[in-house]
Amino acid sequence: MQPRYQPGTTIRRCEVLHxxxxxxHPVTVVADDGDVLAVLLEPGSTFVFPGHPFGPHPWGAHEQWGASIVLQLLRAGDKYGVWxxxxxxxxxxxxxxxxxAPIVRHDDGFDTDDYGLDLIVHPDGRREWKDVEHLNAQMTQGRITLETVGEVLAxxxxxxxxxxxxxxxxxxWDDWTPA
Incomplete structure (x- = not known):
């Protein structure tokens, strides 16, 4: 059985590559119904980058999360999170x-891996693709496979x-705000 997290608990969000x-880095649980996990990433959340055979993480120059508050909604099995x-x-x-990558839950947090592709949906409904070129770059670098690229595009x-x-x-979650 997958662990469920209690609101207010601090858990670890881990990016796992190969x-x-x-x-x-730490995130705070907002809600968890077993299907959708809602966590809060707040300014100052400290990043830890252990040595990795693949090399440094793209965010390795950053010590912590910057100047925004982010509610992350992660649904079991999805190859995306909605922030x-x-x-x-x-x-x-x-x-x-x-x-x-779909999240994998552990007692003290969850694993995922960022595929690089992002979609911004502005308050007026306008959509803006971001980092489209990262999919090909990640495949070329060996971070993801051609099969994964196809799954991400799907x-x-x-x-x-x-x-x-x-x-x-x-x-x-449309009306949710940080309080």
Whole structure:
């Protein structure tokens, strides 16, 4: 049985590349129903980058998360998380779809891996793809396989379908704000 986390608990969000820890940092559990895990990434969350045979993590020059508050919604089995960005004063900035490996839960946190492709959904509904070139670069570098690229593109198509049909599973979080 997969662990469920209690709201208010601090857990570890780990990026795992080729079976080895590449980056980790703390997040705070907002809610967990066993299917959707909601965690909060706050400014100052400290990054840890253990040595990795693949080399340094792309964020290795950063010691901590920057100047935004991020609600991360992660649904079991999805190759993406849906993030809700806020300014530090709590003002909503935008939704952000982060294409990443499906989470693997552990007693003290979860594993994932960022695939590099992102989609920003602005408050007015405008969509903006970000880091599209990273998919090819990650494949060329050996971080992901051609099969994974295909799966990410299929997940991106699914997300676009959810947005087009206004069938966003994350819609219940539209009114949530950091308090």
């Amino acid at each position: 079976g080895q820890l590449w980056m980790e 809700k960005f806020y300014e530090t004063d709590g003002t909503f900035r935008h939704w952000y779809v982060n294409f990443e 997940a991106a198509e699914d997300v676009i379908g959810l947005l087009d049909e206004d069938e966003r599973w994350w819609a219940p």
